[in-house]
Amino acid sequence: MNFSGMPITRELKSMNQTEDLFSSEPVSKQKLISLLSVTGLRQAELFEHAARVRSKSVGDIVYFRGLIEFSNKCHKNCYYCGIRAGNTRVVRYDLTDQEILDAAKFALDNKYGSIVLQSGEREDNRFTRRIDRLVQQIVRDTSGRLRITLSCGEQKPDVYRRWFESGAKRYLMRIETSNPVLYSKLHPDDGLHSYKRRMECLQAIKDIGYQSGTGVMIGLPYQTLDDLAGDLLFMKEYDVDMVGMGPYIEHAETPLYHLKDSLLPLRERFDLTLKMISVLRLLMNNVNIAATTALQSIDKMGREKALKAGANVLMPNITPGKFRDSYKLYDNKPCLDENPEDCQSCLEWRVALTGNTIAYDQWGDSRHFLDRNPKEEAPSA
16 A cells, blocks of 8 residues: 655655744645654754743643553454453453542542543443443542543443543543554454544544543554644644644554564654654644653653653553553553652652643643633633
8 A cells, every 4th residue: 555755764854854844824734744854953943942832822831640541451452552452461450449549539639630541442331331430439539629531442422421421521532543544554454443433433522522632653654754744634623632642662462563673763753753742732732732651661751851842741650550560552661660659759850850840739621622611611620
């Protein structure tokens, strides 16, 4: 299959570097490709400009989202993911309700203001009803002081609506790529993995009233700069409120692992991810953008560099430590041996290095969402 655009290889450095990065003209796909191709001083200029735009649009503050990876049981078989159903070497787990509630209490006590409940993708009634109960209980236990994000994959619209009515107000549905042809190369053709349905789910989330989030992987097999520019335009056109983008990092127990020698080197995937963050900040100046943990698996200062390139959200892992090694979507996942207290102390130090301030006890709702829905705004958790 032929893809339009230049493949993401070392040759990206050979593209024209002379175009003005920050013109006020309408943004074209070619303009985005040019921005994603900058290197050296031009790349540093891009990061600095994105940081200034972020400071002006959403402030020099960083929001925490306490991440609870409550189950690694998944019914999907995505070719890139370490917890795919076909990986028989994974030790599967479900946190108990009490472990989840205890993690939420930790987030509340430590003034995170917000949590993310994340799991493998399942649609059975036992799973969806459990989410209902857990969200309702967290709202009761915290008197509504925690903003709840769900990242539990594709569901029927009535399930999304139930979860919203139970008290979850944000939903993250990563698309991984907005190119349907590339999407088909990353997923089996088995009736469970449909680009069309993924898009329908993202639309349902928006229609119900969630703050909607999505994200892509950078450096995937078969991916081009044209694809990534298309991803940025997709996020703009779909008008998402929050984004989580990270480098593709291969996992040895996945079908795509055999392509590892043909991929963009990790360092270049890292730099390209930072450029995606910066360009998105210029394209959508008031969305929430996460500095993802995958960046730190390549560069020890990866999340700090993402904050300095335009990101404004961090997701401290507050999953009980004994389970973290079993929620490995990719190899070399960092911070597996930290407890929640260690993770918080580490991130406080890291944020201080960037010159930003942690917004404790605040929901940190997307300014992009609040500008459309001013009645939803709350000053603190």
